[in-house]
Amino acid sequence: MALLQISEPGQSTAPHQHKLAVGIDLGTTNSLVATVRSGQATVLLDEDGHALLPSVVRYLPDDGIASNQVDVGYAAQAAQSLDPQNTIVSAKRFMGRGLKDIDISQQPYQFLNSDAAESKQLVQIHTRAGVKNAVDVSAEILKSLKKRAEQSLGGELVGAVITVPAYFDDAQRQATKDAAQLAGLNVLRLLNEPTAAAVAYGLDNGSEGTYVIYDLGGGTFDVSILKLAKGVFEVLSTNGDSALGGDDFDRRIFCWILEQSKCAPVNAKDTRLLLTKAREAKEWLTDHTNAQITCKLSNGELIDLTLSTKQFNELTQTLVQKTLTPTKKALRDAALSIDDIKGVVMVGGATRMPQIRLAVADFFKQTPLTNLDPDKVVALGAAIQANTLAGNRSEQDLLLLDVIPLSLGLETMGGLVEKVIPRNSTLPIARAQEFTTFKDGQTAMSIHVLQGERELVTDCRSLAKFELRGIPPMVAGAARIRVTFTVDADGLLSVSAREITSNVEANIIVKPSYGLSDEQMLEMLKSSFGAAESDKNARMLNEAKVDAQSLTQAIRAALQQDAHLLSGAEAESIHTQLAAFEQLILGDDAHAIHQATEALNTATENFAAKRMDASVSRALAGKSLENLNL
Amino acid sequence: MNYFKFFSLPQQFNVDLSLLETNFRAIQSASHPDRFVTCTSAEKIASMQTATLANEAYLTLKNPANRAKYLLLQQGIDAIDEKNTQMAADFLMQQLEWRETLDDAKHAKDLDTLENLLAEMQTEANILQDDLADYFDEKQDNVAATDTTRKLIFIDKVCADIHKAIEHLE
Numbered sequence: 001m002a003l004l005q006i007s008e009p010g011q012s013t014a015p016h017q018h019k020l021a022v023g024i025d026l027g028t029t030n031s032l033v034a035t036v037r038s039g040q041a042t043v044l045l046d047e048d049g050h051a052l053l054p055s056v057v058r059y060l061p062d063d064g065i066a067s068n069q070v071d072v073g074y075a076a077q078a079a080q081s082l083d084p085q086n087t088i089v090s091a092k093r094f095m096g097r098g099l100k101d102i103d104i105s106q107q108p109y110q111f112l113n114s115d116a117a118e119s120k121q122l123v124q125i126h127t128r129a130g131v132k133n134a135v136d137v138s139a140e141i142l143k144s145l146k147k148r149a150e151q152s153l154g155g156e157l158v159g160a161v162i163t164v165p166a167y168f169d170d171a172q173r174q175a176t177k178d179a180a181q182l183a184g185l186n187v188l189r190l191l192n193e194p195t196a197a198a199v200a201y202g203l204d205n206g207s208e209g210t211y212v213i214y215d216l217g218g219g220t221f222d223v224s225i226l227k228l229a230k231g232v233f234e235v236l237s238t239n240g241d242s243a244l245g246g247d248d249f250d251r252r253i254f255c256w257i258l259e260q261s262k263c264a265p266v267n268a269k270d271t272r273l274l275l276t277k278a279r280e281a282k283e284w285l286t287d288h289t290n291a292q293i294t295c296k297l298s299n300g301e302l303i304d305l306t307l308s309t310k311q312f313n314e315l316t317q318t319l320v321q322k323t324l325t326p327t328k329k330a331l332r333d334a335a336l337s338i339d340d341i342k343g344v345v346m347v348g349g350a351t352r353m354p355q356i357r358l359a360v361a362d363f364f365k366q367t368p369l370t371n372l373d374p375d376k377v378v379a380l381g382a383a384i385q386a387n388t389l390a391g392n393r394s395e396q397d398l399l400l401l402d403v404i405p406l407s408l409g410l411e412t413m414g415g416l417v418e419k420v421i422p423r424n425s426t427l428p429i430a431r432a433q434e435f436t437t438f439k440d441g442q443t444a445m446s447i448h449v450l451q452g453e454r455e456l457v458t459d460c461r462s463l464a465k466f467e468l469r470g471i472p473p474m475v476a477g478a479a480r481i482r483v484t485f486t487v488d489a490d491g492l493l494s495v496s497a498r499e500i501t502s503n504v505e506a507n508i509i510v511k512p513s514y515g516l517s518d519e520q521m522l523e524m525l526k527s528s529f530g531a532a533e534s535d536k537n538a539r540m541l542n543e544a545k546v547d548a549q550s551l552t553q554a555i556r557a558a559l560q561q562d563a564h565l566l567s568g569a570e571a572e573s574i575h576t577q578l579a580a581f582e583q584l585i586l587g588d589d590a591h592a593i594h595q596a597t598e599a600l601n602t603a604t605e606n607f608a609a610k611r612m613d614a615s616v617s618r619a620l621a622g623k624s625l626e627n628l629n630l
Numbered sequence: 631m632n633y634f635k636f637f638s639l640p641q642q643f644n645v646d647l648s649l650l651e652t653n654f655r656a657i658q659s660a661s662h663p664d665r666f667v668t669c670t671s672a673e674k675i676a677s678m679q680t681a682t683l684a685n686e687a688y689l690t691l692k693n694p695a696n697r698a699k700y701l702l703l704q705q706g707i708d709a710i711d712e713k714n715t716q717m718a719a720d721f722l723m724q725q726l727e728w729r730e731t732l733d734d735a736k737h738a739k740d741l742d743t744l745e746n747l748l749a750e751m752q753t754e755a756n757i758l759q760d761d762l763a764d765y766f767d768e769k770q771d772n773v774a775a776t777d778t779t780r781k782l783i784f785i786d787k788v789c790a791d792i793h794k795a796i797e798h799l800e
Contacts, residue, residue, distance in 0.1 A: 389667040426685045489663040601671045608672035619660035
């Protein structure tokens with residue numbers, strides 16, 4: 001990995017400095033942060049020794065001293081029955097989702113009613129601290145974990161790997177990235193939860209072969225099939241249900257309580273109380289045959305019920321079955337049968353339920369692997385990947401090849417979807433599609449991007465509408481517009497367009513269907529900093545200088561290593577630009593430094609491409625040597 | 631960039647799939663964006679381009695129908711050209727039969743027939759692949775190779791539809 005070592009910016013000054021990077025499992029019910037310390041992945045604890053942070057945020061009442069205070073974690077969880085409307089739980093279920101996607105009758109919150117035109121917007125909740133969305137709530141959880149990590153590690157973080165359900169679509173992934181930005185975290189990578197679990201499991205057990213990761217969390221279900229060989233984790237297929245998890249088992253018990261006690265419709269406080277009782281009963285039934293459910297409702301009515309394992313199994317049978325359909329699909333997509341599976345790793349707190357373990361054992365005809373803590377394994381895997389991505393050297397040469405969970409397509413005539421990128425394609429991937437104009441002189445066109453497997457537009461999720469403008473006027477059908485869809489290693493989509501006959505770059509205006517526009521994001525960022533203008537300018541200048549310095553270091557290191565790849569004139573041109581750049585960054589014009597950084601990056605693209613080709617040749621030459629030695 | 635050259639493989643229909651996989655992983659190890667998270671944007675772009683090319687090229691050479699189509703394209707032949715739709719009458723008859731079996735089984739929700747049909751298609755695909763190796767690598771018979779490639783593409787499509795039907799029933 002010679003290339004990796006030389007291309008690390010900043011390493012020339014302190015080559016052995018350990019960079020502080022963490023893995024964060026941002027869960028529906030609980031969140032965790034972990035890091036690699038002395039070569040060992042460990043979960044970081046809070047001051048009271050807790051590993052888990054309940055994913056609960058409470059917007060506190062003004063106490064006369066400080067306003068806009070929030071509680072995150074156990075304190076917030078303890079208050080959820082008392083203050084249900086200002087205490088947000090399971091916000092992950094609302095990530096990248098609109099009001100029509102969720103069953104609001106089951107929620108204790110005051111949702112912001114928006115008119116039909118806006119109904120596609122992200123779910124908004126009225127709290128005493130103002131209107132909040134899932135991105136705000138998730139950012140509070142991430143801020144709390146960031147603080148915990150920085151206190152525990154004694155320094156500022158270089159970045160974080162944040163895990164997401166493999167079955168999250170583009171809008172849900174983007175919302176997660178937005179939340180991290182709001183929390184001031186540099187996202188090294190969004191990593192799929194089952195893949196993170198596979199890393200932790202595979203490295204721990206030195207496993208090779210084909211494994212299934214069955215991940216039932218608080219609110220999401222994922223199943224991934226991976227091939228593990230020599231440090232490469234290749235995802236063959238993934239499937240799941242981004243609205244199925246342990247919460248749904250609680251809800252079945254909750255409905256059963258209402259039915260059995262024949263009580264009147266309950267208010268928000270009682271709903272929260274009964275849901276908590278339901279969760280406790282579920283957890284109790286993991287090791288016991290009967291659970292007692294007793295509590296007093298706010299109208300004085302007393303609830304006293306006994307739930308047996310047998311009854312619980314009957315209540316939740318359909319939920320258990322619901323996890324097996326995606327499992328079958330994943331096997332089919334990977335073109336594998338259960339005989340090909342070496343092991344099934346259980347991940348997520350909900351896999352503690354005996355009926356889940358039994359159903360999985362029965363389906364795969366083998367005992368599932370439960371030797372890792374199902375709550376921690378995702379965070380540990382994320383920490384290992386964060387350590388690698390930050391450039392800390394490790395003995396393991398780790399490479400993760402992940403896939404896109406859902407097909408990407410475009411709306412065509414008659415409300416049909418044409419697939420552009422099929423599900424389970426290995427990332428990163430780019431696909432181009434050509435379009436033409438319908439009318440003479442047409443200069444703009446609209447493109448609707450969808451995600452999902454169904455054939456009708458109405459059955460898929462709308463991701464975004466793009467307007468292409470600036471198409472040169474021609475007769476109908478003469479223009480050839482090539483639109484390229486790129487999905488990066490985070491599973492996020494970007495789109496570019498070009499008119500081929502005139503080579504004009506088309507201007508793209510993106511309207512995300514669910515999520516935050518750039519303006520909204522900017523507004524949220526501004527209010528989260530609230531710093532004075534002068535502070536902001538100072539910080540911008542500082543950031544620009546740091547970026548510029550690491551760029552010069554990286555280029556100098558690259559020249560030292562690979563200058564022979566360049567012609568004399570090319571090398572001289574880069575040297576001249578570099579010298580001018582180093583003069584410029586001594587100055588105080590942040591904007592000029594920023595622009596010059598971009599220009600220098602563009603000027604070295606050709607050099608970077610040549611180095612990449614050389615690196616690929618070296619990698620292949622190494623392989624043929626290995627083969628000769630065999 | 632020629633995909634065979636990219637993976638250091640001889641340009642022919644018969645491909646050493648395990649060497650293809652080994653070399654694919656070697657290239658991804660050197661070029662994957664995960665290796666360049668903290669690098670300059672020029673390096674990130676180069677990484678993204680190479681890793682994307684590696685995935686596309688791997689997908690093309692791994693799948694026999696795509697590989698055959700690609701080999702023909704290298705010689706300027708478009709196997710799925712609309713002007714080039716002639717197929718032997720007996721294969722057309724066979725096609726109709728397979729489609730009919732598929733439709734009937736779909737309506738009768740007959741999983742066993744679907745699974746059997748899938749197995750039959752796979753046997754057929756294996757025969758066509760042996761033929762392609764012969765036409766491409768031994769006889770250099772592009773006319774026969776084009777004809778056989780089109781048959782294989784058709785079989786792939788029917789297989790995809792059978793998979794969809796089975797998924798629907800499960």
